[in-house]
Amino acid sequence: MRKDLIAGNWKMNATHLDAIQMVQKLSYRLNDSDFDRVEVVVCPPYTALRSAQTVIETDHLRIKLGAQNCHYADSGAFTGAISPGMLAKLSVRYVIVGHSERRHVFGETDADINRKVKAVYEAGMIPIFAVGELEAERDAGRTEERVRSQFAAGTSGLTQEQVNSLVVAYEPVWAIGTGNTATPDDAGAVCTFIRELAADSYGDAADHMRILYGGSVNPGNVAAIMAKADIDGALVGGASLDPDTFASVVRYWV
Numbered sequence: 350m351r352k353d354l355i356a357g358n359w360k361m362n363a364t365h366l367d368a369i370q371m372v373q374k375l376s377y378r379l380n381d382s383d384f385d386r387v388e389v390v391v392c393p394p395y396t397a398l399r400s401a402q403t404v405i406e407t408d409h410l411r412i413k414l415g416a417q418n419c420h421y422a423d424s425g426a427f428t429g430a431i432s433p434g435m436l437a438k439l440s441v442r443y444v445i446v447g448h449s450e451r452r453h454v455f456g457e458t459d460a461d462i463n464r465k466v467k468a469v470y471e472a473g474m475i476p477i478f479a480v481g482e483l484e485a486e487r488d489a490g491r492t493e494e495r496v497r498s499q500f501a502a503g504t505s506g507l508t509q510e511q512v513n514s515l516v517v518a519y520e521p522v523w524a525i526g527t528g529n530t531a532t533p534d535d536a537g538a539v540c541t542f543i544r545e546l547a548a549d550s551y552g553d554a555a556d557h558m559r560i561l562y563g564g565s566v567n568p569g570n571v572a573a574i575m576a577k578a579d580i581d582g583a584l585v586g587g588a589s590l591d592p593d594t595f596a597s598v599v600r601y602w603v
C-alpha cells in the first residue's frame with residue numbers, strides 16, 4: 350500500500366524567518382488524521398532548512414523536511430555546493446533531484462542526476478527524482494520517449510530495494526508555473542507508463558515506488574489528479590507558498 354505524499358517545493362522563495370512562520374501555519378491547518386493519510390513534505394531553500402528543522406523538532410510536528418537539490422560528492426572543493434551528508438544532518442528526509450529548473454536553467458545532465466540520486470540514498474535519504482518532457486517534445490509526440498530515457502538514465506545502477514522507496518515526480522515542463530496543468534487523464538497515463546518502465550527493470554519494486562504529478566497543482570485540480578490509480582501525490586510549487594492554500598492541496602479529499 351503506497352502512502353500519498355504531497356511535497357511543497359518552495360524554490361527560491363522564503364527567508365529562514367518566513368520559513369518558521371510558514372511551517373507553523375501549515376501545522377495549525379493540518380491534524381493527525383491528515384498526516385495518517387498523507388506524508389507532508391516541505392522543501393525550503395537551503396538557508397531555511399535549519400530553522401524549519403528546529404520548528405518541526407521543537408513542536409513535534411509530523412511535517413517532513415526536503416531539500417531542493419544537492420551535490421553528489423560528500424565533501425570537497427565545490428564552491429557553493431551542499432553535500433547530501435550536510436542535509437541528512439539537518440533531518441532532511443527527501444531531496445528533489447533532476448528538477449526541470451536544475452536541468453534547464455543550471456544545465457544538469459542525466460549523468461549528474463544519476464550520481465545525485467545514488468548519493469542521496471548513500472546518505473540515508475530518499476530522492477524525489479523528477480522527469481518530464483518539454484512542450485516541443487510533447488507536441489512532437491515524444492513524451493514517452495523522453496520520459497523513458499530520463500528514467501533509465503536517472504535510475505541506472507539502483508537496487509530493487511532503493512527503487513522500493515524511490516519517489517518519481519512527473520513534471521511536464523510546459524505545465525510548471527504556467528497554470529497549464531496536464532489533464533488528469535494525460536498525467537495519469539504518463540504515470541502509469543513510468544510505473545511500467547520501473548516494473549520492466551525492477552519488478553515488484555515498481556508497485557512500492559511512489560509517483561507524484563507536478564505542474565500547476567492547486568486546490569481546485571488536485572482531487573481529480575489524485576484520483577488516478579498511478580498518481581500517489583503531488584509536487585507543488587507556487588501553491589505551496591501560502592500555508593492555507595497548501596493545506597487545501599494536502600487535504601485534497603475535503
Ligand code: 13P
Nearest residue numbers: 358525526564565586587
Ligand atoms: P508550480 O506548481 O508552480 O507549477 O511548480 C511545479 C514545480 O516545479 C514543483 O516542483
